[in-house]
Amino acid sequence: MRIGSLLLLLPLAIANAQQPRALDGDVVDSVTGAPVNGGRILFVSSSGVRSEGWVDSNGTLTASLMAAGEYRVYVISGQEESDSFHDPDFLAAHREDFPPVQIAEGTNAPLVLRMPGR
Numbered sequence: 001m002r003i004g005s006l007l008l009l010l011p012l013a014i015a016n017a018q019q020p021r022a023l024d025g026d027v028v029d030s031v032t033g034a035p036v037n038g039g040r041i042l043f044v045s046s047s048g049v050r051s052e053g054w055v056d057s058n059g060t061l062t063a064s065l066m067a068a069g070e071y072r073v074y075v076i077s078g079q080e081e082s083d084s085f086h087d088p089d090f091l092a093a094h095r096e097d098f099p100p101v102q103i104a105e106g107t108n109a110p111l112v113l114r115m116p117g118r
Contacts, residue, residue, distance in 0.1 A: 020064035021103055025111030027055045027075055035059025036077055036115050042085045043071040043101070052085070061111065068105045073098040075115060 023043075027036040039055040043065055053063025055075065065071065074094050076084050084090040097116050 020066055021068065021105075021108060023053070023061070023063045023065055023103065023108055023111065025061050025113065026059050027061050027113045027115055028059055030114040030116050036075070039075055039077040040085070041113075042074040042076075043103075044074070044091075046070050050085075061113070065103050068103050071101045071103060073101055073113060075113065077115070 027039070027041070028034060029036060036055055036059045038057050041053045041055055041061050041063060043051045043053070043063060045051075045065075045067065046069060049067065051063055051065045051071075053061055055061045055077075072095060074085065074091060074097070098113055101111060
């Protein structure tokens with residue numbers, strides 16, 4: 001293979017490596033099973049990379065993650081402060097709210113996150 005051919009393939013490999021992984025699912029109350037009414041969701045990878053998404057009024061979550069791997073999940077429902085994702089005390093207190101989520105290359109099955117009572 002010539003050097004010119006390798007250089008042409010390099011941008012394609014970089015572009016494919018950086019494609020976001022669309023993620024969707026539902027956030028429900030762990031006791032009642034009712035949808036959580038709106039909020040924000042934060043995914044933090046094991047390397048510390050953060051991706052945010054949204055939970056709509058029907059409890060449907062939507063997010064895009066830049067890399068496959070294991071993520072910790074944090075949810076702020078409508079009544080909590082929006083700056084909580086930047087508060088290390090909030091993150092420490094809610095680290096175990098949800099089990100870690102494994103995101104695979106390609107398509108992922110919809111998540112169902114059961115929101116603990118707060």
